[in-house]
Amino acid sequence: MEPRLENVKAVRRSKEEKKLLRKQIKASHTLLKHEGISTVSKPTKSLVVANGGLGNGVSREQLQAVLEEAGEVGSLIMHPHKPYALVTYRTEVSAQTGHVLLNGRQLQCGDQVVTLYLSFVDSVDTESGGCAALPPGLVLVEEFVSPEEEVLLLDAIDWKSHDEEVTVQKALKHRKVKHYGYEFRYDNNNVDKDKPLPGGLPPACAFVLERCVRDRHVYVVPDQLTVNQYQAGQGIPPHVDTHSAFEDPILSLSLGAKTVMDFRHPNGCSVAVVLPGRSLLVMKGESRYLWTHGITPRKFDVVPACDPESPVALTSDLSNYSNLTLSRRGTRTSLTFRKVRRTPCDCAHPSACDSRQVPAPPSPPSLPRSRTDACRLEAKFVHSVYNEIAGHFSDTRHSPWPRVRHFLTLLAPGSVVADVGSGNGKYLGVNPDAFAMGCDRSTALVQICSERGFQAFVSDALSVPLRSGVCDACISIAVIHHLSTQERRQAAIEELVRLLRPGGRALIYVWAMEQEYNKQKSKYLKETREQAPSGSYTDNHDQETKGCEATATDSHNPGQQYSGISTQCSKVHPGKDSPGKLSVHTNRTAFNSQDLLVPWHLKGEGAEGVKKGGQGSKMIRDHPADTQDPVLAPCPVFHRFYHVFQQGELEELCARIIGVTVECSYHDQGNWCVILEKTRD
Numbered sequence: 238m239e240p241r242l243e244n245v246k247a248v249r250r251s252k253e254e255k256k257l258l259r260k261q262i263k264a265s266h267t268l269l270k271h272e273g274i275s276t277v278s279k280p281t282k283s284l285v286v287a288n289g290g291l292g293n294g295v296s297r298e299q300l301q302a303v304l305e306e307a308g309e310v311g312s313l314i315m316h317p318h319k320p321y322a323l324v325t326y327r328t329e330v331s332a333q334t335g336h337v338l339l340n341g342r343q344l345q346c347g348d349q350v351v352t353l354y355l356s357f358v359d360s361v362d363t364e365s366g367g368c369a370a371l372p373p374g375l376v377l378v379e380e381f382v383s384p385e386e387e388v389l390l391l392d393a394i395d396w397k398s399h400d401e402e403v404t405v406q407k408a409l410k411h412r413k414v415k416h417y418g419y420e421f422r423y424d425n426n427n428v429d430k431d432k433p434l435p436g437g438l439p440p441a442c443a444f445v446l447e448r449c450v451r452d453r454h455v456y457v458v459p460d461q462l463t464v465n466q467y468q469a470g471q472g473i474p475p476h477v478d479t480h481s482a483f484e485d486p487i488l489s490l491s492l493g494a495k496t497v498m499d500f501r502h503p504n505g506c507s508v509a510v511v512l513p514g515r516s517l518l519v520m521k522g523e524s525r526y527l528w529t530h531g532i533t534p535r536k537f538d539v540v541p542a543c544d545p546e547s548p549v550a551l552t553s554d555l556s557n558y559s560n561l562t563l564s565r566r567g568t569r570t571s572l573t574f575r576k577v578r579r580t581p582c583d584c585a586h587p588s589a590c591d592s593r594q595v596p597a598p599p600s601p602p603s604l605p606r607s608r609t610d611a612c613r614l615e616a617k618f619v620h621s622v623y624n625e626i627a628g629h630f631s632d633t634r635h636s637p638w639p640r641v642r643h644f645l646t647l648l649a650p651g652s653v654v655a656d657v658g659s660g661n662g663k664y665l666g667v668n669p670d671a672f673a674m675g676c677d678r679s680t681a682l683v684q685i686c687s688e689r690g691f692q693a694f695v696s697d698a699l700s701v702p703l704r705s706g707v708c709d710a711c712i713s714i715a716v717i718h719h720l721s722t723q724e725r726r727q728a729a730i731e732e733l734v735r736l737l738r739p740g741g742r743a744l745i746y747v748w749a750m751e752q753e754y755n756k757q758k759s760k761y762l763k764e765t766r767e768q769a770p771s772g773s774y775t776d777n778h779d780q781e782t783k784g785c786e787a788t789a790t791d792s793h794n795p796g797q798q799y800s801g802i803s804t805q806c807s808k809v810h811p812g813k814d815s816p817g818k819l820s821v822h823t824n825r826t827a828f829n830s831q832d833l834l835v836p837w838h839l840k841g842e843g844a845e846g847v848k849k850g851g852q853g854s855k856m857i858r859d860h861p862a863d864t865q866d867p868v869l870a871p872c873p874v875f876h877r878f879y880h881v882f883q884q885g886e887l888e889e890l891c892a893r894i895i896g897v898t899v900e901c902s903y904h905d906q907g908n909w910c911v912i913l914e915k916t917r918d
């Protein structure tokens with residue numbers, strides 16, 4: 238009996254060891270693939286601890302204690318949100334001990350158990366990426382008020398009284414707010430400027446404001462105060478305080494527990510700033526107008542590990558720190574002081590400025606009832622728009638969509654291809670062995686094609702001046718959805734088919750009503766305004782509707798749209814007020830009708846692009862977008878007509894056409910797509 242049991246045990250142990258080794262190897266692969274960290278098999282002083290990161294909920298103290306079981310730790314690097322840590326022991330022997338002793342060690346982190354996998358690394362790179370500096374214009378003044386003053390201020394905020402005459406208090410889903418001076422309204426992200434609250438600001442705050450003026454953080458005394466109170470786990474969604482509502486700067490005094498505020502530039506650069514209690518945050522210039530700020534609702538923050546001798550948290554970009562740990566959040570109360578703006582904002586960031594934006598088209602069109610109506614609608618809401626925005630549009634169109642590229646690259650050498658609606662010609666050079674011709678209704682876009690050395694001519698998609706049967710292939714990418722009646726959409730497909738020789742194939746892409754398919758949101762829906770601020774998010778799968786910022790909805794406070802930058806799109810809904818009129822779509826949201834107007838915001842940098850080819854160049858040249866004058870430098874909004882296709886609609890349309898078969902159809906990033914084959918003349 239005995240020896241047999243031992244045998245079983247021995248087998249089981251080696252199985253476990255094998256499993257551990259497998260997992261450790263897998264962890265090394267993941268680190269290499271996702272983090273670019275390569276592990277080595279020969280022992281060194283440094284180890285990467287997979288799963289031992291702040292991102293796994295492991296705190297610095299906890300990990301340090303475990304690692305010290307193996308010997309003296311020289312340095313421990315824990316990057317914010319990363320799922321690993323890097324440890325360097327004083328000696329190689331300690332590192333080897335750690336490798337043997339701690340590989341597979343399980344740690345209890347809250348209600349989760351994490352398993353550590355350790356591998357040697359050659360050296361530890363203490364550099365960490367990210368943006369090094371604080372957002373321009375952001376200033377953090379620590380110990381702005383004393384502990385005694387902090388108590389006084391907290392006492393002055395009376396959460397019990399609900400005197401709506403004097404203050405307005407709300408329990409939002411994820412925090413409590415109280416407004417003094419003026420109510421900040423979360424429905425329109427603005428204040429009623431002619432409805433001041435009679436009580437003004439609490440007298441107890443006067444010394445804070447005096448100090449702000451004395452220290453030249455502001456020159457004009459704020460007249461509005463929003464008090465936010467956050468319990469651990471609560472936050473505020475990323476937003477830019479509405480430009481047209483408040484002057485520059487915005488002051489926020491933090492009281493109580495420290496928290497981390499995340500700032501994000503539209504280019505994606507983000508900076509996490511630790512706000513200790515009693516500190517004053519001054520958001521000025523770019524940090525006030527362009528960067529979003531928000532507090533992620535969570536119970537722990539990643540903060541620099543404090544030197545116990547100086548318990549005040551360091552303030553700066555967290556990516557500068559290699560010495561980070563988790564800090565449990567407590568109750569934080571912030572006093573945000575702002576000056577209500579009386580004139581339109583004239584900031585240096587028109588791309589983000591609601592004062593610069595032009596709302597709905599003056600007379601929104603209805604769906605056409607006749608051919609003449611349809612032509613008129615398309616002339617105004619498609620053709621002339623593309624001419625105006627050509628340069629900016631072209632600047633946002635770089636990368637061919639992979640499946641379109643694939644279709645083109647499979648063509649036999651010498652194939653003749655027509656790209657009907659070729660835009661800036663981004664597909665014309667994809668297959669150098671084919672002879673590709675582009676055509677587009679927009680003269681400005683055709684000119685851009687020519688400047689890029691492509692063959693292109695001006696033509697309507699409904700009558701292309703090419704002989705029938707001359708093409709081996711045709712593509713129509715994001716074009717047919719711009720036609721305003723079903724007959725015209727069908728006619729556009731017929732025209733493609735006419736151009737094909739028997740056996741020739743056409744690839745058609747149209748925008749889909751279904752932006753979520755197979756439980757996957759399209760990139761159009763997923764891309765947020767922060768990622769795509771300037772109306773020109775890069776076209777990894779470029780939708781034809783770039784140009785308007787997404788609406789930064791407060792997902793934590795449903796119904797609350799927080800950024801004045803972005804709400805302008807959602808406010809433009811002529812369809813709601815004028816029955817029969819086409820409604821204006823809110824970019825980056827699901828479609829709620831098939832026929833609509835999609836805004837294009839011609840951005841400052843687009844002005845350059847327009848000069849390259851757009852008819853709008855004169856307008857832009859006369860009023861450079863970076864001028865400070867809001868009247869001279871509007872950020873014009875153009876509205877393009879779209880008919881978004883429902884599932885099956887494109888195939889159905891193709892099925893009406895004689896002499897073609899649908900070879901395949903698919904959904905690709907929010908587009909419905911078909912490949913047609915012409916079967917006979």
Ligand SMILES: O=C(O)CCC(=O)C(=O)O
Nearest residue numbers: 463465473478489571573
């Ligand atoms: O809590 C804070 O410090 C910021 C509050 C804020 O951004 C706001 O109310 O707009």
Ligand SMILES: [Fe+2]
Nearest residue numbers: 476477478530
């Ligand atoms: Fe704010």
Ligand SMILES: [Zn+2]
Nearest residue numbers: 480582584590
């Ligand atoms: Zn502004």
